[in-house]
Amino acid sequence: MTDILLSAKDLSVRFGGVLAVNRVSFDVQQGEVFTLIGPNGAGKTTVFNLISRIYTPTSGEITYLGPKGRLNLTQQAPQAVASLGIARTFQNIELFEHASVLHNLLIGRHTHRSSSLLQDLFFTSKVREAELKAREKAEEVIDFLDLQHHRDALVAGLPYGVRKVVELARALCTEPRLLLLDEPSSGLNVEETDDMAFWIQDIQHELGVTVLMVEHDMSLVSKVSDRVLAMNQGEMLAMGTPREVQTDPGVVEAYLGSIDDVSSLRRKVNGYVDAPSPGHTRV
Amino acid sequence: MRFLFKTDYAQDIRLAKHGGHVFWYSALLLLLFVAPWLFAEYWLAQLTLVLIYSVAGLGLMLLAGFTGLFSMGHAAFLGVGAYTHAVMTNAGIPFPIAIVCAAGLAAAVGLVVGLPALRVKGIYLGIATLSFGFIVEEVLARWESVTGGNAGIHIAKPNLFGWVLESGTEFYFLCLVITVTATLGILNLLRAPTGRAFVAIRDSEISAQSMGIHLAYYKTLSFAISAALAGVAGALYAHNLQFISPDQFNILQSIDLLLMIVIGGVGSVHGAFLGAIFLIAMPQVIAQVKDFLPATVGQAPGLQGLVYGLVLITFVLFEPMGLYGRWLKIRTYLQMFPFYRKGMFKRQKSFQKSDRLK
Numbered sequence: 223m224t225d226i227l228l229s230a231k232d233l234s235v236r237f238g239g240v241l242a243v244n245r246v247s248f249d250v251q252q253g254e255v256f257t258l259i260g261p262n263g264a265g266k267t268t269v270f271n272l273i274s275r276i277y278t279p280t281s282g283e284i285t286y287l288g289p290k291g292r293l294n295l296t297q298q299a300p301q302a303v304a305s306l307g308i309a310r311t312f313q314n315i316e317l318f319e320h321a322s323v324l325h326n327l328l329i330g331r332h333t334h335r336s337s338s339l340l341q342d343l344f345f346t347s348k349v350r351e352a353e354l355k356a357r358e359k360a361e362e363v364i365d366f367l368d369l370q371h372h373r374d375a376l377v378a379g380l381p382y383g384v385r386k387v388v389e390l391a392r393a394l395c396t397e398p399r400l401l402l403l404d405e406p407s408s409g410l411n412v413e414e415t416d417d418m419a420f421w422i423q424d425i426q427h428e429l430g431v432t433v434l435m436v437e438h439d440m441s442l443v444s445k446v447s448d449r450v451l452a453m454n455q456g457e458m459l460a461m462g463t464p465r466e467v468q469t470d471p472g473v474v475e476a477y478l479g480s481i482d483d484v485s486s487l488r489r490k491v492n493g494y495v496d497a498p499s500p501g502h503t504r505v
Numbered sequence: 506m507r508f509l510f511k512t513d514y515a516q517d518i519r520l521a522k523h524g525g526h527v528f529w530y531s532a533l534l535l536l537l538f539v540a541p542w543l544f545a546e547y548w549l550a551q552l553t554l555v556l557i558y559s560v561a562g563l564g565l566m567l568l569a570g571f572t573g574l575f576s577m578g579h580a581a582f583l584g585v586g587a588y589t590h591a592v593m594t595n596a597g598i599p600f601p602i603a604i605v606c607a608a609g610l611a612a613a614v615g616l617v618v619g620l621p622a623l624r625v626k627g628i629y630l631g632i633a634t635l636s637f638g639f640i641v642e643e644v645l646a647r648w649e650s651v652t653g654g655n656a657g658i659h660i661a662k663p664n665l666f667g668w669v670l671e672s673g674t675e676f677y678f679l680c681l682v683i684t685v686t687a688t689l690g691i692l693n694l695l696r697a698p699t700g701r702a703f704v705a706i707r708d709s710e711i712s713a714q715s716m717g718i719h720l721a722y723y724k725t726l727s728f729a730i731s732a733a734l735a736g737v738a739g740a741l742y743a744h745n746l747q748f749i750s751p752d753q754f755n756i757l758q759s760i761d762l763l764l765m766i767v768i769g770g771v772g773s774v775h776g777a778f779l780g781a782i783f784l785i786a787m788p789q790v791i792a793q794v795k796d797f798l799p800a801t802v803g804q805a806p807g808l809q810g811l812v813y814g815l816v817l818i819t820f821v822l823f824e825p826m827g828l829y830g831r832w833l834k835i836r837t838y839l840q841m842f843p844f845y846r847k848g849m850f851k852r853q854k855s856f857q858k859s860d861r862l863k
Binding site: 274316317329352 | 514515719
């Protein structure tokens with residue numbers, strides 16, 4: 223199929239005795255928003271780190287439809303991933319703290335650099351032109367995400383919510399085909415989360431970028447995602463539309479525990495085997 | 506107060522951002538140009554030494570201040586440059602060729618030292634470069650057939666294809682030209698993609714990598730450029746003293762270089778120059794003040810070391826941005842008078858970092 227952008231097949235990774243990801247397979251279609259959900263420690267970020275080549279899988283493979291055709295992502299060098307059109311953000315924000323917002327965005331243009339070291343050293347007219355072009359591209363992204371106000375501010379002085387947007391902006395500056403968002407709404411307030419949802423939809427519809435994200439906020443997930451994959455303890459639980467996955471018994475169990483778990487808890491707390499009387503409140 | 510009205514993206518990549526820059530840096534260049542006619546010979550020699558240390562400082566600033574890799578053995582590169590240059594000059598090779606070779610060899614050695622930098626960082630890189638410094642010092646002392654061992658070697662005057670620079674003034678201009686060229690080169694690098702990649706590596710390796718920056722390439726490149734500049738400085742240093750021996754490139758020299766950029770202000774090109782001025786001016790100041798101190802303090806050995814140590818501690822505690830950081834605050838105070846408030850340069854503590862590349 224030609225419209226599959228990224229496909230993971232039987233992906234497993236083991237850290238010592240921990241099987242962090244266990245035989246996970248999924249396809250990301252071109253142009254969709256695909257979300258990974260699951261409780262803490264489910265292996266979502268690990269899947270991200272496998273795609274951005276920070277980790278190497280123990281077994282399984284990831285194929286990706288790059289600009290020059292389909293290739294095996296697990297054989298690429300970590301820094302080559304960006305030039306294939308995969309950009310990412312980080313859960314705890316990894317910006318270049320002691321540089322301005324604009325500087326951060328320009329670093330995002332690194333994969334598009336055309337000058338050599340020697341040309342940089344003399345700042346030739348070619349470098350100058352490329353710099354102006356990079357600036358124009360960065361300004362487009364600044365306009366897109368309403369960052370005009372913070373353009374020249376140092377990242378170290380920005381509030382958390384703005385940093386989150388700057389990180390998204392930096393990822394967009396690479397002109398990605400696939401955007402990996404690791405918990406885009408974590409640490410944001412309700413209003414900022416709404417903005418984020420709006421931007422993710424814009425990125426999908428206006429820029430035509432495929433989005434793969436990890437997210438806990440279910441309202442955001444159901445608002446923007448086309449398909450959802452639920453994971454627990456490194457394994458796949460369910461895949462489908464947000465509604466299907468949310469009502470899947472396995473997923474409910476992973477988040478809330480099974481009926482048995484709850485009743486066993488009650489027995490322990492209250493000290494008697496029979497079901498508690500209605501209206502009973504735990505002390 | 507100055508308001509910059511920006512109408513063009515090109516304004517942001519210009520070296521001189523506004524009229525004030527053009528005026529003051531032109532004035533500085535003019536002053537440096539007429540310095541030989543203004544200052545006595547002794548002070549001109551001191552100024553020459555400031556320029557030489559600035560070149561080495563620029564290199565170390567690029568490595569430590571902009572790429573975030575601290576080298577505790579930078580005097581080794583100075584030594585490699587100095588000895589290469591001395592040996593070649595004494596063999597009758599003209600100055601430009603010899604200094605290019607000195608820079609080249611130092612850069613090659615820098616490449617080799619840069620390799621462990623790919624695996625270790627922080628204090629471990631410090632230890633690795635420190636031991637490298639000892640190795641080079643030892644090699645310079647033992648390889649007697651080339652370096653003359655601990656007896657050292659004399660070096661002939663610089664010879665620019667037949668034009669022998671005999672006087673201090675001529676040598677001063679040589680140093681001035683090289684310093685200005687090196688500074689412009691570094692400034693160009695820093696406003697181009699290469700310099701941005703260095704800064705990216707300094708601030709977050711993991712996201713630099715995910716932005717497509719080849720960590721190994723840029724780290725070794727930074728080491729090589731830094732070592733090349735130290736090599737150039739070493740060559741000039743050799744000419745300045747006209748005699749070099751291995752003990753001039755020991756750990757104390759390395760610490761002086763590191764002290765210079767920390768006090769000047771890590772992460773600013775200005776800092777390399779301010780640090781060099783500090784490093785050269787301080788012994789003079791101490792010598793002047795010595796006479797006014799009681800004999801037990803003034804004549805005590807190690808007074809200079811004590812003062813350096815105290816100054817360093819004071820800077821690390823109260824002004825981590827160094828002399829340049831202090832100057833920025835003073836300048837902002839003057840520009841904004843009377844609206845400057847105390848916390849303006851305070852930064853939020855950085856947030857927790859996600860797992861770094863090991």
